[in-house]
Amino acid sequence: MSLRQFIASRKFLRHVESLTNIATLGWKEVAGLLGLHDDVFYNPQHKKIEKPVTAILIGAGHRGTIYADYASENPDELQIVAVADNNAERRKRTARKHKIIPEHCYKDWKDVFIKEKFADAVIIATPDQLHTAPCLAALDAGYDILLEKPIAPSEEECRLILKRAKETGRIVGVCHVLRYSPYFRELKEVIDAGLIGEIISVQHMEPIEHVHMSHSYVRGKWRNSKMAAPIILAKSSHDTDIIRWLVNSPVHDVHCFGNLRWFKNANAPEGSTERCTDGCKVEDSCAYSALQIYYRDRKRTYVFDLPEDEDEQGSFILEQLKTSDYGRCVYRMDNDQPDHLTVNMLFENGTTAAFSMEAHVSYEGRKTRIMGSKGDIIGDMESFVLTDFKTRKQTSWSLKTDAHGGGDHRLVKDWVQAVYQQNKDLLSSSIEVSVESHLMAFGAERSRQNRTIEDIKL
Ligand SMILES: NC(=O)c1ccc[n+]([C@@H]2O[C@H](COP(=O)([O-])OP(=O)(O)OC[C@H]3O[C@@H](n4cnc5c(N)ncnc54)[C@H](O)[C@@H]3O)[C@@H](O)[C@H]2O)c1
Incomplete structure (x- = not known):
């Protein structure tokens, strides 16, 4: 440029x-x-919203609540007019917060589509295995959609959603929230401005801090690739998307190695028990003690729907540790997700990328090195440094990181604008490119299983 x-x-x-x-x-x-300058998200194409976009929330769990909170904070832009969730408590809580009439509170997503279309859009934040059916029903009913990632847990379903989205012409925004972090947005702008010339290659690492790994991919909802989706899709589709976005070229081939090395029965220490609450002899020396993580440190307790009264929370958590998966020994689960993997990618423009996902680390925060024809970039999710080859001058960017919610709400803002203006181009990613980044993940998983190099074609 x-x-x-x-x-x-x-x-x-x-x-x-x-x-x-x-x-x-x-x-x-x-x-x-x-x-x-820090307002990298300013978009001159955004218009003042004269009449709020109305949306139905399908799945009022952790993610759905975050997206719906945008409506509470910006009632002039978005209104949640109905909720579907088979958890009565979450349904009630959402109805209370958004003043939803009882006739618009549904126990199951299917009930939403019995009625004629009664809102502009649908937000789908149900578990991974339950994205395709509500998404197709919503497209057929004429709704625009905000769809949690992964789009769907299989390649066939992703392709089906893409086909139907094209046929109906509806807007489908996929929740690639990393694109809305100041770090990646600034990185993208610097690359697109040509400051390091053409991208020759990328090295990108996703550290899943070890307790986070144990919480989500050993004990939690995503521990089994058949119950949820392979980890490369469930966790790292953010990264395949980011790499594809930065390189700005379709991918050609992918290859992956990886396995579950540590969180398995053979590594259960002597004296350990089925649950951390069963009198485990090594509980006090184990980095994965559920009593330490959830009860003493009160970390990641959002999965428990804690009672509002703080005095009741301690005994509530202990009970959860005795009955739910979060109290089970990390070495005695039915998990199958790899705890380390590496993916090599070759893009159509000749760029290569090496990605690694690592669970045995004490930190979070992606690390990225980008090698260009005129310079290179080294970044760690909080700052990045660009070195110009000719001048040797280094320029650094320090970016304020914000909690997940910051990026999530910027994503909703773009999506609301896209729906309001009926303009898909206001989304950061098209559904085609989103599906392509998922195909990269499916290809990588096939490669890991079959020891092959996979050709990726949309
Ligand atoms: N974009 C991201 O960074 C990100 C991060 C975490 C999770 N996710 C994805 O978001 C989705 C939701 O994850 P979560 O952590 O919020 O899960 P969650 O379990 O907290 O929420 C899912 C909700 O769906 C409800 N549900 C289940 N069956 C239903 C049905 N038949 N009809 C209506 N509602 C039903 C559940 O009761 C639950 O409240 C998943 O696909 C997950 O992979 C995305």
Whole structure:
């Protein structure tokens, strides 16, 4: 991209008023300029919403609640007018929060579609295995959709959703929330501005901090690839999407190695018991003690639907540890998700990428190295440093990280605008590209299972 083209770019125009003499600017100044501003999400195409978009929430669990909270904070933009969830408590809580009339509270997603279309859109945040059917029903009924990732747990279902989305012409936003983190958005802008030339290769690492791994992929809802989806899809489809987005080219081939090395029966320590509450002899020295994580440290307790009264919470958690999967020994589960894997990707433009997902780490926060024709970038999700090969000058960007909710709500904001303006281009990803990033994950899983190199074709 030439400097002239860059000056015409949206990002540059945003800051043009602060410049006195554009002609004197070189790339270095432009790069510095990019780092000075934090409103990387400003979109001049967004319009004032005159009448809020109305949406039905299907699945009022952890994720659904976060998306619906956008409506509570921005009632002029989005209203949740109905809820479907087979958990009565979550249904009631959502109805109370969003003032939903009893006739619009459904026990099952299917009940929503018995009626004629009565809202603009549907938010689907049900478990992985329950995305396809409500999504197809919503498309057939004429709703626009916000769909949690993964789109669906199988390649066939993803393709079916893509086909139906094209046929109906409806808007399907997939929740690629990482694209809405300041870090990746700024990285993308710097790359698209040509500051490191053409991308030659990428190294990207996703550390799943070890307790997070035990919570979600050993004890939790995603522990078994047949019950949920393979971890490369369930967890790392964010990363296949991000790599595809940064490289900006369709993928050609993928290859994967990986296995479940540690969280299995053979590694159960002597003296350990079925549950941490069963008098386990090594409980106090185990990094995965459920008593330590959920009861003493009160971490990740959102999975328990805790009683509001804090005095009741301790005994409630203990009871959950005696009865739910979260109290079971990490070495005695029916988990099959790999705890480490590496994926090699070759893109159609010749770029290569090496991705690794690691569970045996003490930290979170993705690490990325991008090698370009004119320079390189080293980043860690909080900051990144660009080195220009010619000048050796280094420019660094420090980005304020925000909780997951920050990115989630920016994603909803874009989606609401897309639905309001009936303009798919306002979404960060098209459904085609979203499906493609899922095909990369399915291909990687096939490669891991069959020791093959997989050709990826949309
Ligand atoms: N984008 C991300 O970063 C991200 C992060 C975590 C999870 N997810 C995905 O979000 C989805 C939801 O995950 P979650 O953690 O919120 O799960 P959750 O279990 O907290 O919520 C799912 C909800 O769906 C409800 N449900 C189940 N069957 C139903 C039915 N027949 N009709 C209506 N509702 C039904 C459940 O009662 C539950 O309340 C999953 O697909 C998950 O993989 C995405």
